[in-house]
Amino acid sequence: MIEGKLNVDDGRLYYAVSGKGDAVVLIHGNFNDHQIWNEQIDSFSAHYKLIRYDLRGYGLSSTPTFSFSNVDDLKALIDTLKLHNVTLVGSSMGGGIAIDFALAYRHLVKALILVAPSINGNSYPMNMMWQGTKNYINLRLKGRRKAIESFITNRFWEYVFPSQRKEAARTKVIHNIKNSNNFCRFTPSLSVAVKPVAYIRLHEIIIPTLIIISDQDHPFNKQAAETLHIRIERSSKVTMQDCGHLPFVEAPQEFNQVVLDFLSQRIESF
Template sequence: MDLYYETQGEGKPVVLIHSPGVDSREWTFVVPHLAAAHKVVTYDGRGTGRSPAPQRPTNLLDDLRSLLDELGLASASLVGHSMGGQLAAEFALAHPERVDKLALIAPSLSGFAYSKTFTDWMNQVNSYAPDVRRMVDFSLSGPLYRTIMQSPHRDLMQTLHSEYMNRVFTEWKSFEVVWPTPPAIERLERIEADTLFVRGTVEWDDMDRVAEEYRRIPSIRFEVVDGADHMLTITHGERLADLLVRFLDG
């Protein structure tokens, strides 16, 4: 197991999966509350934080399974943010026996057709490559970061995003991620775990349509954090932790 990880607390295990563009430090304000009653695992995905950069196509499900094996965890609850939520859902489909509960924080979804507005924004970010400063500045000016960039956590977000982008262009040898087929959007009704879907109100319109797709999970409930944007893990960490504790222990 070559990925960097940390564990805190004791109790039923919970694995937190961060979003792209940052690393496991995005859970800084969530972990202390969860660790009061749970064994909380955070890790840096491949190519982020203190984990090695990808040298070949990355299989994120294999990385997560290897982490559980390394820790001797037959199963755990998964909490995933953004693409980390997509990974958590894919893992629950591939390995249902290893997922106790599933919490999805503003998740993405494999196979989902994103709007032209969103894809145009992403293409504009990428058009500035390899000028990391321009990429970061334009990315963080996007509508899904309006709350955090007006918050006391602005500098933290700027640092996380900049460090991520710098590693991408100096260390990564492969940018390909291997996802299962068919995509999760075609199989959501097969997810067996009790599921929580949390999102903020300052988001792309696409998130409404993503949420509608996730409604096909048989046992799912939804929570909305008013005034939070895509990075509610940082700006509303205590509120999010409260929702997670009540879900995990309920």
């Protein structure tokens, strides 16, 4: 595995590369970092050049102090590593970034794999917005450690965590979230939104797209997945059973096989 840090405008991005072949870039979601994909490393890097990285403000990447663009950061990483015809795999917020990037740089992206993705321009329910705001309020009032504990024990966010029955998976997710580098390090408004928003441009995506959602995810996320499936013409949707928001941690063997089958069958026939 090769690790590095890439200088970007007013910041640095951590990245790790393993394997050889066509490029697959994994993009984590909120409250996570590149290590949330640990269960994918061996399976994917046996067939592809696998790139994991920490978004700005997460993991080993720098904390933003000025406005920045996740799409620009990803472009800088792809350019630096001299990648082309990449497959983007995005979880949650990372899925939204993958969609935005595919719309901005469609000549660079071969396929999309979107795991319970957000969609830029798809407004969150008020309750979800409030629960997210509470994380920052708790951070100011209680400090980082107690705010993280409040997040983990908040019943609203239960869909993020594997059930008690899946002890190993639950421990992995909690460990990743307890990393203070992954929790509310910067004001979300610093992340510049792409305009026009992706929600009204989904029909422009014509590359093979796989949408993965779980049966126990939040209803809002299920609806977002269905919207993507309807509006992206060349898309397929897989619903993983007995999983929540992070199926690649909860059922990694099943998830990995679904992705590898899509990459070998759907793309080769495109």
